[in-house]
Structure formats: C-alpha cells, structure tokens
Amino acid sequence: MSAVIFFIAAIGALAGAFGVVMLRNPFYCVLALVCHLISLAALFLLLRAQFVAAAQVVVYAGAVMVLYLFVVAYIGEADEPLHRPGGALRVLSPLFGLAIAIELCIAVLGTALKGINSKGAPFAPAFGTPKQIGQAFLTQYLLPFELASLLLLVAAIGAVVLARRRRGLDDGGLDERLHARLRPAFTGTMAESGGIAAGHIHEAQEVTIELPDRVGASSGSEPGDSAKEGGW
Amino acid sequence: MNIGWYLVVSVLIFCIGTAGVLIRPNPMVILLCLELMLNAGNLALVAFSRMWGGDDGQVFALIVMVVAACEVTVGLGLIVALYRRQLPVDVDELNELRG
Numbered sequence: 397m398s399a400v401i402f403f404i405a406a407i408g409a410l411a412g413a414f415g416v417v418m419l420r421n422p423f424y425c426v427l428a429l430v431c432h433l434i435s436l437a438a439l440f441l442l443l444r445a446q447f448v449a450a451a452q453v454v455v456y457a458g459a460v461m462v463l464y465l466f467v468v469a470y471i472g473e474a475d476e477p478l479h480r481p482g483g484a485l486r487v488l489s490p491l492f493g494l495a496i497a498i499e500l501c502i503a504v505l506g507t508a509l510k511g512i513n514s515k516g517a518p519f520a521p522a523f524g525t526p527k528q529i530g531q532a533f534l535t536q537y538l539l540p541f542e543l544a545s546l547l548l549l550v551a552a553i554g555a556v557v558l559a560r561r562r563r564g565l566d567d568g569g570l571d572e573r574l575h576a577r578l579r580p581a582f583t584g585t586m587a588e589s590g591g592i593a594a595g596h597i598h599e600a601q602e603v604t605i606e607l608p609d610r611v612g613a614s615s616g617s618e619p620g621d622s623a624k625e626g627g628w
Numbered sequence: 629m630n631i632g633w634y635l636v637v638s639v640l641i642f643c644i645g646t647a648g649v650l651i652r653p654n655p656m657v658i659l660l661c662l663e664l665m666l667n668a669g670n671l672a673l674v675a676f677s678r679m680w681g682g683d684d685g686q687v688f689a690l691i692v693m694v695v696a697a698c699e700v701t702v703g704l705g706l707i708v709a710l711y712r713r714q715l716p717v718d719v720d721e722l723n724e725l726r727g
Binding site: 398399402406409410413414416417422425426429432433436439440442443444445447448451452455456459460463464467468470471485486488489490492493494496497500501504505509511512513514515516517518520523524528529532533537540541544547548550551552554555556557558559561 | 629630631632633634635636637639640641642643644645646647648650651652654656657659660661663664667670671674675677678679680681683684686687688689690691693694695696697698699700701702704705706707708709711712717
C-alpha cells in the first residue's frame, strides 16, 4: 500500500517539476508547482514527518504560492518563448541536468550507508510530531530558530523597501488623484506626508464641495517638483 | 519503500530545477525552479532523518522552508521593482552588471 502511494506521489512530484520547467505561461508554472508541493507533502507523510508535511501544505502551497500568484497577476505576462532564442544553453542545459542526475544518483546510491537499503529506523511513537519538533527547536536548536526569525524580519523589511512606490517612477496619475481629494488636515494619510502643505488642506476644508480645479491648481506644483528628483 | 527511492526522487527533482534555472529566461520562473531545488534538498533531509530516526533533519527542513520564504519575498520584490521601472523582466536583457 505504501509503495502504491509512494509511486503516485513521486510521479506527481516529478510531473509538477516538469510542468514548472516546460509550461510557457508563468501562471500555469505556479499551479504546477502547487501540484508538486502537495505531492511532496504526501512523500513527507510517508516518511512520518507529519509536522513538516502540514507546514509544507499550509506555508508553501498556501501562503508562498499565493504571493507568487499575486505577482504573476500583477505583472500579467502572456505566453513567453520557452527558450532563449538561439542560445547554446538550449542544448547544453538539459544535458547538464542529465549529467548532474547521473552523477548524484551514483553518489547517493553508491555510498556505504547501510540505511539506504532499509526502510529506516525502527518505529518510535513520538517521531515527527509537533511536540518533538517544538522541543528540538526550543532547546537544542534555539539559535537557528532565532536566526530564522531574524531573517524573516529582514526579508519582510527588504521586500517593503524594494517594492514600495517611489515618487517619480510613476506618471503621477495616482498622486494627482490623491492630492485632489479633499480631506481634513492631519489625518495621517500618505498624500499628506507626500508633500501637500497643511495650509492647502485648511483652505480646502472650508470648501465642502469638491473643486478639483482649485485644489489641483494650488497643490499642483509640489508633486511636479518632487517627481523630478525621485529615482531608483 | 526503501530510503534510496526517496533519495532518487530528490535527485531527479533537483536536476529538473537546475535545468530549469539554465533554460528559462523569466526571473519569476527561475525563482520557481530555485524552489524546486530547495524542495529537493528538503526531501533528502527528511529522508535522512527517517533513516537515522532523529528529528534533526526535519528541524532543518523547516529552516530551509523559512529561508525559501525569505528568498521568495526579496526576489518577488525585485521583480516588482523591475516592472515598476519598466525594465524588461528577462535575465538576458538585464546585463548591466557584466562590467
């Protein structure tokens, strides 16, 4: 029974991996990777790594892949050429992959590890449970655990810095619309911090009807100025 | 199933990922192929953990997942920044650092 599940999951994982490399549309590539990850979670379950399998499905196939899908939908790329046009890499890279596969198979299967041809260590009841993993994380591997959390923090800040909207990169359409809206002073919005003077907001506050011409004329010079100095 | 079978699957996934990194010109698909390679490493870690009967491999498989998540956030942030600057999202066109 476990052999049948193993072969189904292994074929699913390999087919998903091939799909990532071979499909033209990046959207379908991401979906193939989701299939691959779920098959891999089944393999983890066969290896009695329950917690890793659950984390794989929830974190990887759930959260990370949704992030990918958002970016693919944002960039909105159509089908693309699969290979680089006319490169030598087109022929060489599958051969390189095949060579690495053969070499690694020889290296892995030719080792003197006796456990490779066994079904693994004898059954231990608590193996791979969240309790055991949590204990290992908080006692023996506390330093890697803390370093991983620090790395996550750094990556989150880095992603915000990289992907934030810079002044001067856009054509200014959104900025104009933000500045033209009437709102009370000191509401703490991005438009307020982006250089609209408080006096203008006070002026605008008295006029309850929206007058885009007047507000656009009074604050129109500032986004134009700041748009010139923006950059990468 | 013997542990060796899992290792062979892990090797094959890793090589498919390597070939994908070399073939595909789109940086987003290159990130996906890097995910494939990291997952192959994860499978090998969990298989060896099963072989020895210890938890250490699973712990480090989780750490690898954290590192992969960080790589994805920074990589996707770079791709979004490229797109915002209206640069081509293609690793062959982005050769300014070649010197």
